[in-house]
Amino acid sequence: MKFCAMIGTERRIRRMDQIMIGKFIAACRKEKKMTQAQLAEKLGISDRAVSKWETGKCMPDASLMPELCEQLGISINDLFNGRRVTMENYKEAAEAAMLQLKENEEKKNRMMLDLEIGMGIPSVITFVVLLGVAAYADIPNVLKAVLLIVGAVQFFFYLYHALKIETEAGYYKCQNCGNTYVPEFKDVVMAMHSGRSRKMKCPACGEKCWHKKVIYK
Numbered sequence: 681m682k683f684c685a686m687i688g689t690e691r692r693i694r695r696m697d698q699i700m701i702g703k704f705i706a707a708c709r710k711e712k713k714m715t716q717a718q719l720a721e722k723l724g725i726s727d728r729a730v731s732k733w734e735t736g737k738c739m740p741d742a743s744l745m746p747e748l749c750e751q752l753g754i755s756i757n758d759l760f761n762g763r764r765v766t767m768e769n770y771k772e773a774a775e776a777a778m779l780q781l782k783e784n785e786e787k788k789n790r791m792m793l794d795l796e797i798g799m800g801i802p803s804v805i806t807f808v809v810l811l812g813v814a815a816y817a818d819i820p821n822v823l824k825a826v827l828l829i830v831g832a833v834q835f836f837f838y839l840y841h842a843l844k845i846e847t848e849a850g851y852y853k854c855q856n857c858g859n860t861y862v863p864e865f866k867d868v869v870m871a872m873h874s875g876r877s878r879k880m881k882c883p884a885c886g887e888k889c890w891h892k893k894v895i896y897k
């Protein structure tokens with residue numbers, strides 16, 4: 681079922697590509713001031729075939745592609761992309777992709793750091809409430825012990841995940857040399873901290889100083 685849907689999607693994409701390529705062929709032909717019949721004649725094929733390409737009904741046969749591209753003054757790469765692919769396009773496309781990647785990463789990091797606080801508040805409240813109940817409620821000692829253990833375990837469970845997030849989301853920036861890096865989990869656990877800054881040894885300059893949490897590299 682899922683597989684069929686996937687093939688369907690791929691077919692739709694291919695059909696869209698074909699239409700785009702067809703339009704591109706038509707545009708290049710018109711640029712060269714040729715009619716469909718003239719282009720067909722040069723390639724030794726029927727003008728019906730050219731019409732079929734241009735409407736996206738089918739792709740030119742691979743054996744015809746080199747000659748077709750030469751007549752249209754484009755590269756095979758241009759033909760498959762349905763547009764003239766220049767160095768400028770390549771750079772633009774690559775830059776847009778990089779920017780998107782960076783934005784996604786920053787968004788994810790910010791979300792994780794928010795989650796760390798969001799999870800921390802209920803965890804601390806739970807711990808305090810359980811502690812209070814264990815201290816003041818008139819219940820058997822065994823039950824008090826269970827409450828304390830549950831409170832502590834859920835709190836340490838939270839602490840572990842919070843430190844995991846602290847380590848992996850974003851970077852630490854060395855105040856001494858400006859190096860940004862992702863530290864080892866154990867270094868983050870062992871380090872003295874104040875807010876989100878931690879006193880750690882910089883892997884670049886080796887200086888032990890305050891490293892600030894940053895979202896950006």
Ligand SMILES: [Zn+2]
Nearest residue numbers: 854857882885
């Ligand atoms: Zn440093």
